[in-house]
Amino acid sequence: MLDRAVIDGLFPADLPEPAYWEEQYPQRELAEGAKVTRLGPSPTGFIHIGGIYVGMIDRDIATNTGGAYLVRVEDTDQSREVEGALEQFERGFAYFGIESDEDASKGAYGPYLQSQREQIYLTYVRHLLREGKAYLCFATKEELADITGRQQANKVPTGYYGKWAIWRDASAEDVAAKLAEGAPYVVRFRAPADADGQRARFVDAIRGRLEHEANRNDAVILKASDTSPRLPTYHFAHAVDDHLMRVNLVIRGDEWISSVPLHLQLFAALEFEPIEYAHIAPLMKHIPGGKRKLSKRKDPEAGVDFYIGAGFPADAVLYYLRGLANGRLAEIPLTEALAAPIQLDQCGVAGPLVDLVKLEDISADHIATLSGQQILDAVRVWAATYDAELVPVLAAEPELALRALAVERDGVENPRKDLRKWSDFRDAYGFFFPQLFQLVTGPADERIAALNVAPDVVRAFAQDLVDTYEHRDDPADWFNQLRDLAAKHGFAPNPKEYKKNPDAYPGSIREASQLVRVAITGATRSPDLHATTQALGAEETLRRLKALTN
Numbered sequence: 001m002l003d004r005a006v007i008d009g010l011f012p013a014d015l016p017e018p019a020y021w022e023e024q025y026p027q028r029e030l031a032e033g034a035k036v037t038r039l040g041p042s043p044t045g046f047i048h049i050g051g052i053y054v055g056m057i058d059r060d061i062a063t064n065t066g067g068a069y070l071v072r073v074e075d076t077d078q079s080r081e082v083e084g085a086l087e088q089f090e091r092g093f094a095y096f097g098i099e100s101d102e103d104a105s106k107g108a109y110g111p112y113l114q115s116q117r118e119q120i121y122l123t124y125v126r127h128l129l130r131e132g133k134a135y136l137c138f139a140t141k142e143e144l145a146d147i148t149g150r151q152q153a154n155k156v157p158t159g160y161y162g163k164w165a166i167w168r169d170a171s172a173e174d175v176a177a178k179l180a181e182g183a184p185y186v187v188r189f190r191a192p193a194d195a196d197g198q199r200a201r202f203v204d205a206i207r208g209r210l211e212h213e214a215n216r217n218d219a220v221i222l223k224a225s226d227t228s229p230r231l232p233t234y235h236f237a238h239a240v241d242d243h244l245m246r247v248n249l250v251i252r253g254d255e256w257i258s259s260v261p262l263h264l265q266l267f268a269a270l271e272f273e274p275i276e277y278a279h280i281a282p283l284m285k286h287i288p289g290g291k292r293k294l295s296k297r298k299d300p301e302a303g304v305d306f307y308i309g310a311g312f313p314a315d316a317v318l319y320y321l322r323g324l325a326n327g328r329l330a331e332i333p334l335t336e337a338l339a340a341p342i343q344l345d346q347c348g349v350a351g352p353l354v355d356l357v358k359l360e361d362i363s364a365d366h367i368a369t370l371s372g373q374q375i376l377d378a379v380r381v382w383a384a385t386y387d388a389e390l391v392p393v394l395a396a397e398p399e400l401a402l403r404a405l406a407v408e409r410d411g412v413e414n415p416r417k418d419l420r421k422w423s424d425f426r427d428a429y430g431f432f433f434p435q436l437f438q439l440v441t442g443p444a445d446e447r448i449a450a451l452n453v454a455p456d457v458v459r460a461f462a463q464d465l466v467d468t469y470e471h472r473d474d475p476a477d478w479f480n481q482l483r484d485l486a487a488k489h490g491f492a493p494n495p496k497e498y499k500k501n502p503d504a505y506p507g508s509i510r511e512a513s514q515l516v517r518v519a520i521t522g523a524t525r526s527p528d529l530h531a532t533t534q535a536l537g538a539e540e541t542l543r544r545l546k547a548l549t550n
């Protein structure tokens with residue numbers, strides 16, 4: 001074992017002792033059963049929808065038990081840090097209402113960025129070194145690769161353990177010589193010597209009792225000494241941070257289950273109380289012939305900005321995610337499901353499939369329950385970031401927007417489900433706005449041509465309509481003027497008659513109304529035509545009809 005003086009010489013002289021941090025971060029005063037949870041996003045990329053999924057569960061459990069939920073930014077891999085990631089975290093958490101209860105401005109357990117916790121980690125690394133529970137390892141990349149190669153050739157498990165762990169039992173002289181050379185080193189945890197053949201047993205809040213081979217690998221706990229700041233590995237930071245932040249329920253992805261045996265050894269070595277774990281199954285994607293984890297690299301829908309940018313209402317996404325976490329929540333209405341607590345023991349152990357079609361349906365159903373005003377407000381907030389052209393249009397004509405949204409929405413039993421997300425607004429309602437009409441519909445000529453009505457009949461019919469148009473309130477009255485006019489211009493009264501004798505008519509009432517529909521809405525499918533003209537007003541309706549006369 002190294003001399004204490006040698007060990008201490010590796011650290012700042014004023015580095016506090018563990019007792020200092022213990023005092024600095026006292027036990028929380030918690031009611032019985034209160035859970036302190038945390039999310040540990042790494043700014044090595046943009047946040048995954050799976051991060052929101054886990055954060056939602058963290059947030060829910062903390063709130064429902066009267067505990068606290070915190071976000072700890074796990075930025076120990078500084079070489080892989082992505083610019084703008086932190087801002088994107090903030091945006092994602094704010095959108096989905098899973099902001100941290102604690103941060104630099106309001107929290108007694110910070111800093112909440114691992115890169116700012118160097119002193120804390122170093123205290124505990126020094127402590128383990130002094131106790132002989134950790135050691136310096138000077139193995140070079142080449143040596144490590146060589147060890148792995150020989151292990152593979154010998155068909156034994158790869159890793160840094162037992163006789164392969166060349167610095168585990170190095171003499172003080174060898175270590176001193178390396179230090180004198182200024183050789184870089186990492187600090188490794190000394191896996192308990194009796195770990196071989198032992199089993200690690202623990203209870204997972206989702207999976208129940210689990211058992212794994214005990215860890216015998218001498219995991220790196222502090223990264224290379226020639227980097228600054230000197231940061232720990234995930235494993236060590238997890239133990240130190242979750243202990244000192246007084247987290248009592250670690251909810252994390254199930255890729256960490258296999259690390260629990262190491263984590264339990266670290267907690268024991270550090271003399272920390274072990275923490276309860278809940279390992280969440282990952283969100284999956286359906287692919288031909290099976291499924292795989294939703295991948296940030298391959299699937300745009302894995303990123304949170306996909307949902308925010310498209311303008312899926314947060315409540316719809318949360319409702320969907322809650323249903324994935326606890327199947328029973330998918331069976332109850334949204335408002336109830338958002339308020340009902342998520343139960344860890346009802347989370348599945350197989351990853352749930354993310355089905356965007358399902359999400360769109362849920363979202364359309366949800367939006368259909370909102371008022372025109374609520375929709376308009378949300379679309380405006382969304383457009384402020386994602387559709388600069390829409391912003392002035394909505395600002396200039398909020399009344400028109402509300403009238404448009406009221407079509408087949410207000411006072412009807414089954415409102416239109418034409419919006420699945422806010423970005424659908426332009427396609428579904430853009431035609432109402434004179435400024436956007438041509439932009440969203442494009443030229444109507446082709447659609448009119450497809451109706452196969454002779455152009456001179458179209459013009460004559462349209463001219464007559466423009467000359468005699470009455471902007472009638474009553475839908476039947478309004479439609480009757482079209483019917484009468486169509487009859488006057490020789491259109492068959494119904495498609496059946498027309499079909500029987502196509503040469504006798506220029507078209508049927510169906511074609512005649514489609515002409516009007518295309519002129520007014522730019523499309524052959526639209527919301528109720530009469531209601532649409534009411535929303536547009538007489539002047540704009542006429543203006544659009546006039547276009548048919550050219």
Ligand code: GLU
Pocket residue numbers: 039040041042074238251252253
């Ligand atoms: N930074 C880790 C990750 O992104 C956090 C895991 C945890 O929650 O402990 O996977």
